[in-house]
Amino acid sequence: MSRQWRPIHVFGHVVLFFGGLALVYPILFMVMTGFMTAEEYAGTVIGPFPIAKDPTIENFMTLVGGAGDPLVRLYFLNSILRTAYGLVWAVLTAFLGGYVFSRLKFRGRDTLFLVLLATQMVPPVVAIIPTFIEFARWPLAGGNYIFTGGEGILDSWWVYLVGGPAINIMGTFLVKQSLEKVPFELDEAAKIDGAGTFRIIFQILMPLQFPILAFIAITTSQAIWNDWATPFFFTTSNELQTLPAAISRMSSLAQNPMGLPNYPLMITLGLGITIPMLLIFFFFQRYIVQGLANTGIKG
Amino acid sequence: MSKQLILKTDAPPAPRSGVRRIRSSVFYRRHKDAIVASVILGPMLIWWLVVSGFPTLFGFFLGFFEWIGVTNAPKFIGFKNYVRFFQDSVYYLALWRAIWIGLLVTGLTIVGGFAVALLMNLPLAGKGLYRTMWYIPVVTSVVATTQIFNIFLDANNGVINNILKSLGKEPILWQYSVGWGVFWIVVYSIWKGIGGTALIWLAGLQSVDPVMYEAAAIDGANRRQQFWHVTIPGIKPIATFVVITGLIGAVQIYEQVIFITGGGPFGQTEVLVYRILRDGFFDFNLGMAGASSVVLAAVVFIFTVVYFRYATENERNERKKAKGGRTA
Numbered sequence: 001m002s003r004q005w006r007p008i009h010v011f012g013h014v015v016l017f018f019g020g021l022a023l024v025y026p027i028l029f030m031v032m033t034g035f036m037t038a039e040e041y042a043g044t045v046i047g048p049f050p051i052a053k054d055p056t057i058e059n060f061m062t063l064v065g066g067a068g069d070p071l072v073r074l075y076f077l078n079s080i081l082r083t084a085y086g087l088v089w090a091v092l093t094a095f096l097g098g099y100v101f102s103r104l105k106f107r108g109r110d111t112l113f114l115v116l117l118a119t120q121m122v123p124p125v126v127a128i129i130p131t132f133i134e135f136a137r138w139p140l141a142g143g144n145y146i147f148t149g150g151e152g153i154l155d156s157w158w159v160y161l162v163g164g165p166a167i168n169i170m171g172t173f174l175v176k177q178s179l180e181k182v183p184f185e186l187d188e189a190a191k192i193d194g195a196g197t198f199r200i201i202f203q204i205l206m207p208l209q210f211p212i213l214a215f216i217a218i219t220t221s222q223a224i225w226n227d228w229a230t231p232f233f234f235t236t237s238n239e240l241q242t243l244p245a246a247i248s249r250m251s252s253l254a255q256n257p258m259g260l261p262n263y264p265l266m267i268t269l270g271l272g273i274t275i276p277m278l279l280i281f282f283f284f285q286r287y288i289v290q291g292l293a294n295t296g297i298k299g
Numbered sequence: 300m301s302k303q304l305i306l307k308t309d310a311p312p313a314p315r316s317g318v319r320r321i322r323s324s325v326f327y328r329r330h331k332d333a334i335v336a337s338v339i340l341g342p343m344l345i346w347w348l349v350v351s352g353f354p355t356l357f358g359f360f361l362g363f364f365e366w367i368g369v370t371n372a373p374k375f376i377g378f379k380n381y382v383r384f385f386q387d388s389v390y391y392l393a394l395w396r397a398i399w400i401g402l403l404v405t406g407l408t409i410v411g412g413f414a415v416a417l418l419m420n421l422p423l424a425g426k427g428l429y430r431t432m433w434y435i436p437v438v439t440s441v442v443a444t445t446q447i448f449n450i451f452l453d454a455n456n457g458v459i460n461n462i463l464k465s466l467g468k469e470p471i472l473w474q475y476s477v478g479w480g481v482f483w484i485v486v487y488s489i490w491k492g493i494g495g496t497a498l499i500w501l502a503g504l505q506s507v508d509p510v511m512y513e514a515a516a517i518d519g520a521n522r523r524q525q526f527w528h529v530t531i532p533g534i535k536p537i538a539t540f541v542v543i544t545g546l547i548g549a550v551q552i553y554e555q556v557i558f559i560t561g562g563g564p565f566g567q568t569e570v571l572v573y574r575i576l577r578d579g580f581f582d583f584n585l586g587m588a589g590a591s592s593v594v595l596a597a598v599v600f601i602f603t604v605v606y607f608r609y610a611t612e613n614e615r616n617e618r619k620k621a622k623g624g625r626t627a
Contacts (some may be wrong), residue, residue: 008421009421009422009423011418012418012419012421012423013423015415015418016415016418016419016423016429016432016433017429017432019415019433020429020432020433021432023432023433023435023436023490023493023494024432024435026436026444026447026448026451026490027435027439029447029450029458030443030447033450045456045461046450046456046457046458046461047458047461047462048458048462093343096339096340096343097339097340097343099339100335100336100339100340104332104333104335104336105332106330106332106333106336106337107333109336116347119351119352119355121547121596121599121600121603122355122596122599123547123550123551123572123592123595123596123599124551125551125553125572125575125576125592125595126354126355126358126359126592126593126595126596127351127354127355127358128575128576128579129358129361129575129579129580129585129588129589129592130353130354130355130357130358130361130589131350131354132579132580133357133585134353134354134357162349162350163350167343167344167346167347167351197335222437222438225440226438226439226440226441228440228441228442233580243440244440244441244442244443245442247440247442247443247446248442248558251442251446251449251558263446263450266443266446267443267446267447267450269443270439270440270442270443270444270446270447271443273439273440273443274435274438274439274440274443277438277439278431278435278438280438281431281434281435281438282431285427285430285431285434288498288502
């Protein structure tokens with residue numbers, strides 16, 4: 001593609017660059033305040049470009065190695081484990097669901113799919129409080145008799161293991177859409193060559209769907225990684241918090257006028273949440289655009 | 300196909316293991332798809348019912364009960380919660396605020412995102428870099444970035460007020476004024492959402508078949524005509540997606556309200572989802588939270604239905620037009 005320099009291109013460069021800079025500015029601000037100590041932060045008049053007089057990397061050390069606050073390492077680990085688990089489930093269920101709804105013929109298939117899609121319209125917040133009650137009354141867990149008393153599975157790893165994955169309906173929809181473009185003859189050819197159903201699913205169809213699966217993986221991992229509400233509402237012990245939940249707790253502590261909130265540490269932890277997702281986006285961004293363009297979201 | 304079948308029957312009979320006997324039974328062959336589907340889908344559906352289907356239904360159900368605290372027994376009160384919803388100004392104002400803030404955010408994000416996507420679609424050097432810059436806010440965590448906005452907006456030592464002070468102007472109590480509170484909630488939402496919307500628009504722009512542009516160019520269409528007659532019709536399907544998901548998401552904005560204004564001053568920036576969480580987790584008024592959830596779900600449903608009707612009507616009209624054109 002030959003690059004031309006028409007006025008619109010100059011305009012595009014200017015808008016995209018300066019607009020992008022404005023969008024990135026809060027992140028740059030985070031990096032700069034990360035070099036301050038809590039005392040210095042509290043003692044200075046914060047300007048648009050806070051440069052630490054006496055830069056320290058203590059906050060970043062806490063973030064990476066858990067120095068100063070051993071729980072930080074645990075938050076990180078919890079975040080990673082939870083995201084990995086949810087990610088595997090989301091991709092697997094989206095793909096298998098998409099396969100079932102696009103390739104197999106059985107009675108009630110389209111109705112079932114429509115019902116699932118319709119439930120997608122119900123706002124997730126509708127389910128938060130009932131889920132809380134359900135988890136609190138989970139039968140035979142947390143000192144429960146069936147249906148009465150106790151804590152159920154609240155404040156335990158079960159919250160993440162059970163509460164995270166279900167059917168990823170949006171993903172199922174995308175995979176279905178994309179699988180329908182793959183000719184049916186491919187399955188048949190594989191079947192004739194002696195491949196079983198699961199071999200067709202995992203060795204023949206799955207690799208073909210890589211862009212859309214990557215898209216699903218990226219978007220779900222972002223959602224789970226940044227989710228603060230589940231740990232915040234469903235768990236209480238420090239050992240179970242993830243990074244975002246830990247920050248939300250710190251910030252509600254910060255409203256307490258008695259203590260000196262460690263803003264720089266909070267901000268550095270925030271940066272710690274951001275950077276992994278940023279790297280993932282940077283390396284896989286073409287799959288996001290490609291995945292979306294290939295499946296062709298048809299409303 | 301038939302040749303293959305003959306080959307299979309000619310093969311020596313397989314040893315009669317259990318699995319093979321099932322696989323060769325008539326019942327299995329006739330219902331193969333349904334069996335495979337239920338093996339794959341069954342566990343997934345059961346899990347889905349437990350963690351998503353049941354809570355959603357239960358949420359609708361809760362609206363008919365008075366249930367304060369998890370320990371008390373629920374009491375059936377019919378539609379009283381709903382009556383209260385529309386009598387107590389706290390609730391319907393929260394709903395109203397959620398709707399207009401949602402419309403404002405969606406409108407601005409979609410228009411702005413489309414403009415940005417058009418620019419990103421130009422053959423510019425360093426497109427990947429721009430894409431990443433604009434997308435960065437989308438991947439950030441709400442709790443982390445609202446803290447930054449709080450630092451900017453803080454009344455005493457906030458960045459913006461410090462600048463105002465150094466210019467000799469009066470500092471403004473951003474988070475304690477209704478208008479500014481809503482303003483910053485909207486600004487934050489746009490900051491967070493515009494890159495994602497732009498990327499979806501970009502995907503839409505790129506999925507328009509380039510052959511169409513060539514054909515239009517051969518027919519003598521200039522760039523503006525190509526835009527109106529090729530690009531716009533080509534991205535209509537994605538427009539439906541962007542508008543619906545955008546609206547549904549924006550009506551449910553609550554995190555920025557929690558972390559930036561805290562619903563203040565005097566509950567004047569509360570939106571409905573914020574209200575639901577307050578009712579459920581701080582006041583333990585589970586019945587009221589359930590009723591509010593139902594109203595919210597109804598609003599989302601209405602948005603979707605209205606938009607779908609509009610979209611399909613458009614499509615029908617176009618089909619009619621195309622048909623009329625062909626017969627004339």
